[in-house]
Amino acid sequence: MAADQIKLALLQAHAAEDASHVPESMGHSVFDPMHQFEITRLVDIHLFGVDMSFTNSALFMVIAITIVATFTIFSVGGRAIIPGRMQSITELSYEFVAKMVRDNVGSDGQRYFPFVFSLFMFVLACNLLGMIPYSFTVTSHIAITFALAAIVFLGVTVIGFIRHGIGFLKFFVPSGIPVALVPLLVVIEVISYLTRPISLSVRLFANMMAGHTMLKVFAGFVVAMGAIGGWLPLAFIVAFTGLEVLIAFLQAYVFAILTCIYLNDALHMHH
Amino acid sequence: MEPEAAKLIGAGLATIALAGAGVGIGNIFGSYLSGALRNPAAAQGQFPNLLLGFALAEATGLFGLVVALILLFVI
Numbered sequence: 001m002a003a004d005q006i007k008l009a010l011l012q013a014h015a016a017e018d019a020s021h022v023p024e025s026m027g028h029s030v031f032d033p034m035h036q037f038e039i040t041r042l043v044d045i046h047l048f049g050v051d052m053s054f055t056n057s058a059l060f061m062v063i064a065i066t067i068v069a070t071f072t073i074f075s076v077g078g079r080a081i082i083p084g085r086m087q088s089i090t091e092l093s094y095e096f097v098a099k100m101v102r103d104n105v106g107s108d109g110q111r112y113f114p115f116v117f118s119l120f121m122f123v124l125a126c127n128l129l130g131m132i133p134y135s136f137t138v139t140s141h142i143a144i145t146f147a148l149a150a151i152v153f154l155g156v157t158v159i160g161f162i163r164h165g166i167g168f169l170k171f172f173v174p175s176g177i178p179v180a181l182v183p184l185l186v187v188i189e190v191i192s193y194l195t196r197p198i199s200l201s202v203r204l205f206a207n208m209m210a211g212h213t214m215l216k217v218f219a220g221f222v223v224a225m226g227a228i229g230g231w232l233p234l235a236f237i238v239a240f241t242g243l244e245v246l247i248a249f250l251q252a253y254v255f256a257i258l259t260c261i262y263l264n265d266a267l268h269m270h271h
Numbered sequence: 272m273e274p275e276a277a278k279l280i281g282a283g284l285a286t287i288a289l290a291g292a293g294v295g296i297g298n299i300f301g302s303y304l305s306g307a308l309r310n311p312a313a314a315q316g317q318f319p320n321l322l323l324g325f326a327l328a329e330a331t332g333l334f335g336l337v338v339a340l341i342l343l344f345v346i
Contacts (some may be wrong), residue, residue: 034344199330206333207326209340247326253319254326 033216037140037209057144060136064125072121093121097256104260105267112263115155119148120256127208127248131241139251140208142201149201152259160266171269200258207251211244282342288335295328 043054075086083091097117101109123139130137138144160168172189173182218240221233303321307314 202334202337203326203330206337207330210333210336250322250326254323257323 033213033220036212036216037137039141056136057138057141060126060129060138061144064122064129064138067129068121068125100253100257101260104257105264109260109263109267112159116256116259116263119152119259120252123148123204123255124249124252127252128245130208130212131245131248137208137212139204140212142205145205146197146201148204148255149197152200152262153197156259156262156266159263160269163267164269168266168269171265196262200255204251204255207247211240211247215240215244278342278346282339285335285339285342288338289332292329292332292335295331296325299324299328 039055039057041053041055042059045052045054071086072090075090078084078087080087094117097120098110098113101113101116105112126138126144129135130140160171164170172186172193174185174189177185215237218233218237222230222237224230225233299321303314303317306317
């Protein structure tokens, strides 16, 4: 496959081999930093005229879910009163998300805890899997993150309407403002509400994509500068990889906490 | 103007978004530090909020990057 060739080329900087793969718009770069985001079909599945092929993106989602599920199930399997290391990790992550939900949504938000926990662990697992070299970052695609954000947005809106009925529309009218300003502010509030799924999804996807692209660009500098000058960008990559791991965690945290904040808005509507 | 040139100039202009992100991130960490030095006891409790603010401010700069990438690769 072309993907393997690119990976080899990245390592060995075969300029001649690269030239055939680099798109026109990338111009002079030794390799294409966007190639790591390419989705390839692993198993071709076409059902009812819909392309439902099993891609590398789907593979890494399955891996992420398998890791999270097996780890959480088996680590607490012993149910030790004094937890071991593995059980501690699961209990810490549980307590971390539970505290997040408790602080931001309140006690009646606890019924949505499983959803927030699954969301957090899935995004975290996908982000961290992407940090392994040559793996695929599922969350660096707007299709995935927007699907997640749309689920959150639609779910929260439905919860708001179920909880408050048609009175949920009062959410868009800020209290304590002059009547003359109401039409203007309602429009602003509605727009800001509708941009929530966009900002939620673009934040995660842009962070992941920008970080991985930057790592790849600096990896190109290492190759281009060779054994003498290449140490400086290499040191930068090492430091930046540490920052990227932090950001991988941080973005999962931000995604989960914003879900909590949106849930709180829908449940309590205080403005 | 050539459409290709306009795309490249537009992508370059989109990176101005980084100025705002820089101001935002600097403001967050600067404010956190000045607050933490005044009241170190309360600093630990606000660390999650610091990270949240950092992530939110950083994301606005990345929106500019997305615009640049859309200009370069999609349009």
